[in-house]
Amino acid sequence: xxxxxxxxxxxxxxxxxxxxxxxxxxxxxxxxxxxxxxxxxxxxxxxxxxxxxxxxxxxxxxxxxxxxxxxxxxxxxxxxxxxxxxxxxxxxxxxxxxxxxxxxxxxxxxxxxxxxxxxxxxxxxxxxxxxxxxxxxxxxxxxxxxxxxxxxxxxxxxxxxxxxxxxxxxxxxxxxxxxxxxxxxxxxxxxxxxxxxxxxxxxxxxxxxxxxxxxxxxxxxxxxxxxxxxxxxxxxxxxxxxxxxxxxxxxxxxxxxxxxxxxxxxxxxxxxxxxxxxxxxxxxxxxxxxxxxxxxxxxxxxxxxxxxxxxxxxxxxxxxxxxxxxxxxxxxxxxxxxxxxxxxxxxxxxxxxxxxxxxxxxxxxxxxxxxxxxxxxxxxxxxxxxxxxxxxxxxxxxxxxxxxxxxxxxxxxxxxxxxxxxxxxxxxxxxxxxxxxxxxxxxxxxxxxxxxxxxxxxxxxxxxxxxxxxxxxxxxx
Amino acid sequence: xxxxxxxxxxxxxxxxxxxxxxxxxxxxxxxxxxxxxxxxxxxxxxxxxxxxxxxxxxxxxxxxxxxxxxxxxxxxxxxxxxxxxxxxxxxxxxxxxxxxxxxxxxxxxxxxxxxxxxxxxxxxxxxxxxxxxxxxxxxxxxxxxxxxxxxxxxxx
Amino acid sequence: xxxxxxxxxxxxxxxxxxxxxxxxxxxxxxxxxxxxxxxxxxxxxxxxxxxxxxxxxxxxxxxxxxxxxxxxxxxxxxxxxxxxxxxxxxxxxxxxxxxxxxxxxxxxxxxxxxxxxxxxxxxxxxxxxxxxxxxxxxxxxxxxxxxxxxxxxxxxxxx
Numbered sequence: 001x002x003x004x005x006x007x008x009x010x011x012x013x014x015x016x017x018x019x020x021x022x023x024x025x026x027x028x029x030x031x032x033x034x035x036x037x038x039x040x041x042x043x044x045x046x047x048x049x050x051x052x053x054x055x056x057x058x059x060x061x062x063x064x065x066x067x068x069x070x071x072x073x074x075x076x077x078x079x080x081x082x083x084x085x086x087x088x089x090x091x092x093x094x095x096x097x098x099x100x101x102x103x104x105x106x107x108x109x110x111x112x113x114x115x116x117x118x119x120x121x122x123x124x125x126x127x128x129x130x131x132x133x134x135x136x137x138x139x140x141x142x143x144x145x146x147x148x149x150x151x152x153x154x155x156x157x158x159x160x161x162x163x164x165x166x167x168x169x170x171x172x173x174x175x176x177x178x179x180x181x182x183x184x185x186x187x188x189x190x191x192x193x194x195x196x197x198x199x200x201x202x203x204x205x206x207x208x209x210x211x212x213x214x215x216x217x218x219x220x221x222x223x224x225x226x227x228x229x230x231x232x233x234x235x236x237x238x239x240x241x242x243x244x245x246x247x248x249x250x251x252x253x254x255x256x257x258x259x260x261x262x263x264x265x266x267x268x269x270x271x272x273x274x275x276x277x278x279x280x281x282x283x284x285x286x287x288x289x290x291x292x293x294x295x296x297x298x299x300x301x302x303x304x305x306x307x308x309x310x311x312x313x314x315x316x317x318x319x320x321x322x323x324x325x326x327x328x329x330x331x332x333x334x335x336x337x338x339x340x341x342x343x344x345x346x347x348x349x350x351x352x353x354x355x356x357x358x359x360x361x362x363x364x365x366x367x368x369x370x371x372x373x374x375x376x377x378x379x380x381x382x383x384x385x386x387x388x389x390x391x392x393x394x395x396x397x398x399x400x401x402x403x404x405x406x407x408x409x410x411x412x413x414x415x416x417x418x419x420x421x422x423x424x425x426x427x428x429x430x431x432x433x434x435x436x437x438x439x440x441x442x443x444x445x446x447x448x449x450x451x452x453x454x455x456x457x458x459x460x461x462x463x464x465x466x467x468x469x470x471x472x473x474x475x476x477x
Numbered sequence: 478x479x480x481x482x483x484x485x486x487x488x489x490x491x492x493x494x495x496x497x498x499x500x501x502x503x504x505x506x507x508x509x510x511x512x513x514x515x516x517x518x519x520x521x522x523x524x525x526x527x528x529x530x531x532x533x534x535x536x537x538x539x540x541x542x543x544x545x546x547x548x549x550x551x552x553x554x555x556x557x558x559x560x561x562x563x564x565x566x567x568x569x570x571x572x573x574x575x576x577x578x579x580x581x582x583x584x585x586x587x588x589x590x591x592x593x594x595x596x597x598x599x600x601x602x603x604x605x606x607x608x609x610x611x612x613x614x615x616x617x618x619x620x621x622x623x624x625x626x627x628x629x630x631x632x633x
Numbered sequence: 634x635x636x637x638x639x640x641x642x643x644x645x646x647x648x649x650x651x652x653x654x655x656x657x658x659x660x661x662x663x664x665x666x667x668x669x670x671x672x673x674x675x676x677x678x679x680x681x682x683x684x685x686x687x688x689x690x691x692x693x694x695x696x697x698x699x700x701x702x703x704x705x706x707x708x709x710x711x712x713x714x715x716x717x718x719x720x721x722x723x724x725x726x727x728x729x730x731x732x733x734x735x736x737x738x739x740x741x742x743x744x745x746x747x748x749x750x751x752x753x754x755x756x757x758x759x760x761x762x763x764x765x766x767x768x769x770x771x772x773x774x775x776x777x778x779x780x781x782x783x784x785x786x787x788x789x790x791x792x
Contacts, residue, residue, distance in 0.1 A: 100556065101563055103508055103538040107515070108556060128762040129556045130512055133590030133779075135747075136771060140588075140778050148585065155513035171657055199516070218523035225520075235520075236513055236609055298708065301684040301736035312708060314683070319711045410657050411686075411704055411715060424702060426690055437688040439704070447739045473512050476553075476762055555764045582783070589771050589779030590763075 092116060098461070100129045106203065106465060107472030109446065118457050123450040130476040138436040142402025143169050146433065148239045150423075153438055154474040155236065156199055159192040160416035161438070162241035167322055168412035168423040169243035172405050175377055180368040181245035182324040187361045188231075188240065189323075189414070190354040194265060195224040196417035197347045197354075201272055204344075204466035208285055210275060220268035227257050244378035245371025258362055262355055269351055276344065286340035290452045290464025293338060300451070301444040304419025305346045306468055310338035316415040328360050340467040377403050402431030418442055418469055440474030493629065500544075500570060501623035503532025507543030507567060509560070511550025514577040517609040518549045526612035531619070540566040545622075546599070547615075551579035552592045564599045572631065574618055575601045578608045602631050640710060644675045661715045666727045669718050673703070673733045681705040681714055684734035689720075689744040693774040698722035699750060703730065703737070720750055729755040747772035 099110035108129035151158040202217025232238035333349035335342040380391035407429040413422040419441025426435040578584035583593035605618035625631040686704040697719035729752040742761040749770035
């Protein structure tokens, strides 16, 4: 096995053993690359034209009709170009259904694959198997209860959902959170990014064939989940980041926990890099597979590590900063090949950059309140309820009717582990949202699957799908 | 309804016990992870809370090879027929654990889109509450199922 | 015409009926459904290359009843834009924007599925999230959330 690559921040080089893609592989001939408009339309499956029935012993009959067919069958015409133009007979197209219950579709995604032998001609993703009506439920819950609902959409990065929602509500309320709350939010969301990428590397490695990755990734993630449980009360779906601040302050020994988490994750990351990135089998399975070009990313609204692996330099934390991200020093890894291997490089580097941000928060976090003092928005501390009538009334109003948010609409985006997670919130002045629409990054990423998988092999479907990291809770809501 | 596990005949009583014991050893789950509970199910199978102590770390993709279906997550109206189809493909004896609040009763999503409790679609043996239930809760549910089978209370 | 950002001045001049505004720091353009495709083409040429989101809002007692909100980002200039299109409650139709931004394909299907707004010219105007035989459009305001009374089930044995 070749030496594991040393990835220096900001300098993403493939290890020396990995073959670089030749320039012409990316500039495929136009006819070989699906156009962005050529998506599978329902009802337009080509009618099957039954050609002459071929039979082993009937080759002589065809000699007159199609000399190439005969040459092909007798083996005199050797055509290595299995992807291509030489022998696609339309009557051999076959539709295979993958999912919704499938070990490798990362949730309940159903794919219709139109195959020519092993080559995929068209892909149609069918979603909706996890549609939970969360946007309708959001209209029935108060603004403070909203984060319990929203947190279950992208269930691998629940804190990002909560952060986006809370920021949107605070924008309409015109309320500022204290700097300590903003710093805690940054810390928790970066820890969530690390946890999500660890889980992604566990499941993707497992799908590609590195079965032990499942155990390694989940093992490192447990240390993060223990910290989450200590701070927020739950391992997942925390309901911790709420409009006005966060639900509780960090535990007093959080810095020791950070040190030990960082150590665990860094040693785990070194293991994954050794296991995966230099491995020739892994390189074969991921280099040049599932390519999405820069322009396709922009046209389909693909964001996140998938877009950054294709050269789109867009990260909401840098371009439209929120919650104090502008004060931290970190880099956005961007590569240009746009294949599965690059997405692994980008996500591993993002874990390192998140650790860098966590270290900076450890040093610079200010003391202060963990939620805003405005008692119309955040409930008073429980002890005050016994002492003050006003506190009791505020508590009562907030928990029964809910605080009212001025009428208006806003769109607030955060950078989740999968891309731009946006919340479009419309309020009519009441205690419940009039409309909450969540722009899930995986919805757009799943839409780009037909482009990623066009003219690839079935075995590449799993690798490409794993690298796109769709979370069906985000897609279907 | 509970059926006494001891039959009048000494030989068949011992045989019953042996059969029940065998059924609980290494029940293979069919992977039916839908949403957040699926992640906790994976965490239960991972290193910290190890399902492979019970012979259950192999989540069979094909329902024909599985005995236990852990419905982990929210079942939408579109998914319900798929759930039933997968359940029907499993061979007897088979058990169902409904994991999480959404699978047990619709959870916090009492709306048009979800089946309010997966027991409207398949018969359920054990309900594991939680949102999501931690690995320890799921383990407790699985072990309760195994005890119920050994005691003859859950009969297939 | 209140606040028009510098890079959209040309677009604003070409589409005099489109109202530009600044709402809580966001640039918002309100267009009619006849103008919207042309506006988006102009906006694309002005540098808003990335399609982010398309969603519908039901204002029930307002005329026009629905709003379709299209969010765009210019990666090269780090800017956001939101385009709002008013759609009436009867004859809820709008031309598709997927000719300009192919990424709006799934989003338009979702708006059709949940609200009943049809996008003419869309290659595949079918339901996407709900089962194909579902009747109705659940996210409309005149449709209830569909909750059922909570059933407390008897357990078969006392434990």
